[in-house]
Amino acid sequence: MRIFSTENNNNNEDTKSSEGTSKFKYTKPDFLKDDYDHLAGQEKQTSENTSELVNEDEFLPDYLSKEAISYKRNPVAINLPWLINGAPFNELKTKFMGEQIYSRMKVHKNEVLEHLFKVFRAVLLSAQDRDYEFLEEYCEEMFYTKLRNRLNQLKANGIEFIVEEDMFADKGKPMTVEANLYDHVVIKGLSPVRRNNGSEDDYFIFNDIENMGLISYVPKYLSDPANFADPKKNKDIHDDAHKITYRAYVTFKTGYKIYLRDKYGTDLFQ
Structure with missing residues (x-):
């Protein structure tokens, strides 16, 4: 790819050197960039349609939200909908409600x-094989949609x-898996399917x-007494009130590695 400068070319040798260097510089495709929206399909984002798209913060962990502290990334980011370069350190916590669930x-x-x-x-492994039937069954809907598109x-x-x-990975031997579960929270009143x-x-x-x-x-509709007069609505209210979701952050330290490889066999990400 040739790069043109908007400035006057006063030094032909510098320009040639710059062009020669740029030929070997990897340029990240648009769909690998952090600000690329994979749920928009081929349609270009406009002020009219962006309100219908799924926001990153709706299904990314807290430490990946736009307000979170930045972390060191690989220069060629894979940009899949999970943190790929290692989870940041978080203090292990124990919460009363979560521990009660385990004990009971x-x-x-x-x-x-x-x-x-x-x-x-x-x-x-299913992502590698593009086994979308398995991914759809085991992944949350919005996470699955973004993963499939990417x-x-x-x-x-x-x-x-x-x-x-x-x-x-471990001094010539397979690495023993290390797993930690932390910051577990019981959420009452929400569905695991975030779109709902x-x-x-x-x-x-x-x-x-x-x-x-x-x-x-x-739900704020509970403040309206008229909603309790209808037996059908009353049942829906009861069901909504008893929705329980258990949310926890889990980290795994393993010997698994992910590669992005282009058609020439060059590793773009490791």
Whole structure:
């Protein structure tokens, strides 16, 4: 790709040198850039249609939101809808409500982490194989939509998504998986399918108090007594009030590595 300068060319040798260098400089495709919206399809974003798109902050972890502290990224970012260069350090927390769930259900945390790692590994391998049936079944709807779109764009641009386990990651041996579950919160009143929850303006929100690990979303329509007069609406109110979602952040330290490889066999991301 030739790069033209808007300034007068007073030194031909410098210009030639700059052009020669630019030929070997990797330019990130538009769809790999952080500000590229993969849910817009081929339609160009305008002020009229951006309100219908899904915002990044609606399904990315807190540490990936636009207001979060920036973190060091690979120069060629893969820009998939999860943090790919390692999760930032977060202080491990224990919350009363979450611990009560484990104690009352008699489910050990290690069993949960083992299951979640199997799902995490399967999602990575399914992303490599573009097994959208599996991804749709195990991933949240909005996360799945964005992941599917980005994988399709990688393929359309001749870039291969590769997942491999480094069998020599730990001093010549396979790495033992390390898993941590932290900052778990019980959320009452919301559906796990985020698109069904509407806007925050539709709820009275009672935030976590003294690290109890419980956040309640109470629909504002409950303040209208007329909604309780209709038996059908009354049942819907009861069902909505008993929605429970358990949210936790989980980190895995593994020997799995992800590569982006172009059609010439060059690794763009590792």
